[in-house]
Amino acid sequence: xxxxxxxxxxxxxxxxxxxxxxxxxxxxxxxxxxxxxxxxxxxxxxxxxxxxxxxxxxxxxxxxxxxxxxxxxxxxxxxxxxxxxxxxxxxxxxxxxxxxxxxxxxxxxxxxxxxxxxxxxxxxxxxxxxxxxxx
Ligand code: AMP
Numbered sequence: 001x002x003x004x005x006x007x008x009x010x011x012x013x014x015x016x017x018x019x020x021x022x023x024x025x026x027x028x029x030x031x032x033x034x035x036x037x038x039x040x041x042x043x044x045x046x047x048x049x050x051x052x053x054x055x056x057x058x059x060x061x062x063x064x065x066x067x068x069x070x071x072x073x074x075x076x077x078x079x080x081x082x083x084x085x086x087x088x089x090x091x092x093x094x095x096x097x098x099x100x101x102x103x104x105x106x107x108x109x110x111x112x113x114x115x116x117x118x119x120x121x122x123x124x125x126x127x128x129x130x131x132x133x134x135x
Contacts, residue, residue: 001046006097010044019071024057025064035104035111037076041065042099049087049098065100072104080105082113 001007008014009028016028019039030038041064047053053061065083072078084101086093105111 001097004046004097005095006042006099007046010042020064020068022064024060027064027068030101034101035106035109037072037078037102037104039068039072039102040099041068041102042097047098048096049093050085051087053098061098061100065102068102072102076104077106078104079107079109 005014009016010026016031018026018028020027024043024045025041026044027039027041030040041061043053043057043061045057047057050058069081069083072081082101082103082105084103085099103111
């Protein structure tokens with residue numbers, strides 16, 4: 001897609017710190033990392049988000065997410081890993097080309113990702129009904 005930042009990186013029009021590449025996928029370091037070794041994994045073909053990507057490409061991508069997780073664990077002495085994937089502005093998606101974040105966590109690392117919400121889950125039965133009843 002013409003005006004997509006990540007498509008420009010894939011085409012080599014914008015530089016990146018490339019970690020891995022195959023026919024369908026590219027992996028590079030996040031330019032504004034949350035921790036050392038923070039990687040972005042994305043398909044070379046443009047899809048906006050998880051709702052748009054096809055199953056075959058998504059299956060391939062998630063296997064690359066695992067491969068990169070193993071890589072950062074082995075090479076960077078990572079103690080834990082968060083996988084993050086944002087969809088839509090409201091959820092924090094800043095670049096509209098689907099990507100998975102692999103975010104290394106280190107013992108004594110300063111990164112905090114906290115669960116903060118006013119929603120207490122008082123309607124779990126209703127939500128279960130909504131999500132399981134057929135139309
Ligand atoms: P998200 O907020 O989930 O859409 O993530 C987009 C990520 O892309 C952010 O973490 C940015 O730091 C990262 N980013 C933006 N521009 C670049 C770039 N030129 N190279 C590498 N990462 C980038």
